[in-house]
Amino acid sequence: xxxxxxxxxxxxxxxxxxxxxxxxxxxxxxxxIINLSTGKWEGINxxxxxxxxxxxxxxxxxxxxxxxxxxxxxxxxxxxxxxxFGVGAFAILPYMALRDRNTGYTPPQSKLLALLESPWxxxxxxxxxxxxxxxxxxxxxxxxxxxxxxYQWKTSQFIHVMSLDFCMLCVIxxxxxxxxxxxxxxxxPTVFWIAVLVPLLGILGYLSVRPAMESRxxxxxxx
Numbered sequence: 096x097x098x099x100x101x102x103x104x105x106x107x108x109x110x111x112x113x114x115x116x117x118x119x120x121x122x123x124x125x126x127x128i129i130n131l132s133t134g135k136w137e138g139i140n141x142x143x144x145x146x147x148x149x150x151x152x153x154x155x156x157x158x159x160x161x162x163x164x165x166x167x168x169x170x171x172x173x174x175x176x177x178x179x180f181g182v183g184a185f186a187i188l189p190y191m192a193l194r195d196r197n198t199g200y201t202p203p204q205s206k207l208l209a210l211l212e213s214p215w216x217x218x219x220x221x222x223x224x225x226x227x228x229x230x231x232x233x234x235x236x237x238x239x240x241x242x243x244x245x246y247q248w249k250t251s252q253f254i255h256v257m258s259l260d261f262c263m264l265c266v267i268x269x270x271x272x273x274x275x276x277x278x279x280x281x282x283x284p285t286v287f288w289i290a291v292l293v294p295l296l297g298i299l300g301y302l303s304v305r306p307a308m309e310s311r312x313x314x315x316x317x318x
Contacts, residue, residue, distance in 0.1 A: 098270065099192050106188035109263060113185075113256045121251045128253070142244045143254060145231025149295065150257060152224050153264045154179040156295070157187055159211045159220075159302050160271040163278075164197050166204060184263035191267055198277035217302025224299055265294045272301065279306050 121127075130139060131147045158176045165172025170193045178186035210216060234240075247254040269291050276287060290301040 102188055102192035102267070105263075105267070106185070106192060109188065109259070110185065113252075113259070117252045117255045117259075118250050119252055121253065124251065124253045140240050140243050140247070141234035142231045142240050143247065145227045146257060146261060148227050149224060150183060150261060151180065152220055152227070152299075153183065153261070153295065155216075155220055156298050156302060157264070157268065157271075159216060160268065160275055161187075161190060162211055163208060164194065164271055164274060166208075167197055167199060168194055170194060183257075183260040184267065185260070187264065188267065191270070196270070196274060198274050212307060214303050214305065214307075217299055217305070221296065221299040221303050224295055261295075268298060272298065275305070279308055281306055 127139070130136070131144065136144045154176065157179060161172045161176050170190065172190065172194075175186050175190035231240075244254070248258055249255070272287060272290055276282070286301060286304075290297040293300070
């Protein structure tokens with residue numbers, strides 16, 4: 096119960112901050128979002144391009160955890176995952192507040208869950224994230240890009256909140272990870288802490304190497 100209340104308070108505080116205390120909305124925010132979404136990146140800071148697209152990788156990573164975690168939950172998982180593609184942690188935090196611990200064995204129930212369960216999905220997401228990071232860090236003058244990014248972070252609600260959203264997604268998934276590892280009988284504290292402490296790449300690395308739940312079935316049958 097304390098964990099649920101904690102996530103609910105984090106969601107409330109984050110929401111209040113984003114809409115009342117963050118910098119004001121810039122006049123060109125809608126045009127920026129449209130250009131970022133349609134691939135018209137010329138003239139846009141590469142760091143912002145990378146961040147915007149990484150915010151599309153995060154929901155996929157959470158989907159690989161939450162939709163499997165949702166099997167057996169009292170609350171439906173898919174609406175929160177679907178909403179997270181648009182609002183990120185604002186959708187994930189309510190699920191974290193409503194879910195119960197779920198360490199029971201839940202093999203893939205559909206082709207979608209089988210796809211999310213596959214380590215190749217994690218590897219694809221990891222390579223995508225690395226490519227986006229490379230784009231952001233290697234295009235143009237990095238020092239100038241960072242100065243521009245900091246300026247926009249201070250003056251644009253969209254950039255400010257998106258950056259904080261990314262950070263929030265980095266720090267709230269530990270209970271999902273712990274339960275996912277328990278489902279697989281995957282007892283490796285080193286992997287857990289790497290996944291938790293290395294932003295985004297850590298959890299994507301975990302998704303790339305986590306053992307399949309079928310292997311647990313085989314172990315049970317052999318016993």
